[in-house]
Amino acid sequence: MNGSISASRRAVLSAGAAGALSALIARAAEAAAPAAADAKLYPTAAFGAKTEVAALKLLFGKAPKASSKIDLGVPEIAENGAVVPVTMASGLPNVTAMALLSLENPYTLACAYRLAPGTLAHMSSRLKLAKTTKVVAVVESNGALYRTSRMVKVTLGGCG
Amino acid sequence: MANPILVRAQTAHGVTTVACLVKHPMDSGFVKKAGKLIPPHYIEVIEFTHNGKTVLTGFWGPAVSRNPFFSFAFKGGKKGDTVGIAWVDNKGERAAVSAKIA
Numbered sequence: 001m002n003g004s005i006s007a008s009r010r011a012v013l014s015a016g017a018a019g020a021l022s023a024l025i026a027r028a029a030e031a032a033a034p035a036a037a038d039a040k041l042y043p044t045a046a047f048g049a050k051t052e053v054a055a056l057k058l059l060f061g062k063a064p065k066a067s068s069k070i071d072l073g074v075p076e077i078a079e080n081g082a083v084v085p086v087t088m089a090s091g092l093p094n095v096t097a098m099a100l101l102s103l104e105n106p107y108t109l110a111c112a113y114r115l116a117p118g119t120l121a122h123m124s125s126r127l128k129l130a131k132t133t134k135v136v137a138v139v140e141s142n143g144a145l146y147r148t149s150r151m152v153k154v155t156l157g158g159c160g
Numbered sequence: 161m162a163n164p165i166l167v168r169a170q171t172a173h174g175v176t177t178v179a180c181l182v183k184h185p186m187d188s189g190f191v192k193k194a195g196k197l198i199p200p201h202y203i204e205v206i207e208f209t210h211n212g213k214t215v216l217t218g219f220w221g222p223a224v225s226r227n228p229f230f231s232f233a234f235k236g237g238k239k240g241d242t243v244g245i246a247w248v249d250n251k252g253e254r255a256a257v258s259a260k261i262a
């Protein structure tokens with residue numbers, strides 16, 4: 001259950017003190033190469049959740065409020081559910097995390113992001129949608145959770 | 161593996177936009193091929209760095225499309241700075257790439 005974004009962040013920060021030296025060595029070794037992605041951060045439990053409430057509870061440990069300050073850009077009709085362009089943006093201050101959920105998919109949570117200070121709350125990606133579904137965007141701002149949702153009509157299912 | 165990540169990073173008005181195209185099957189584990197399920201194989205964690213400092217960490221599930229396209233933006237970043245992308249998938253495979261901001 002240690003899948004919450006803030007919990008894993010704490011784990012990273014505390015591990016960071018001890019691992020700083022080895023991280024430095026690793027960084028020197030890969031000079032031009034970027035920092036490696038850490039599989040241990042992955043919130044596995046949240047990605048296995050089958051409802052929005054469960055996924056958000058596992059990921060953030062709290063429930064969201066509806067907000068009009070999140071722009072969720074989805075097509076009204078998606079002909080091919082395997083590739084649905086989705087953009088989300090938010091004018092909320094101090095956004096620390098964002099997530100996208102698709103309520104009719106086998107697993108509700110599609111993707112989640114942790115933002116460093118200075119990273120803009122604006123991103124675009126492509127999702128698979130199994131069938132006509134509500135897509136939910138969730139934004140964590142100043143420690144509180146906000147959500148907005150939009151319906152996408154899927155002509156040809158694409159869970160795969 | 162040949163370099164499977166295409167990156168474009170551009171800066172304008174103090175904001176750097178990073179767009180990337182990652183080559184990956186992103187198999188969800190629900191699709192059948194010749195009567196057998198293709199086992200799940202998808203990117204779990206993708207890390208974006210600017211001059212070695214993490215700007216964004218993404219957690220992806222099997223609902224992200226095959227050969228994912230992703231773009232985001234961060235404040236700061238100058239021409240010639242390094243933007244790095246690294247991912248690890250559920251089978252422990254990894255790839256990383258770095259590019260200069262144009």
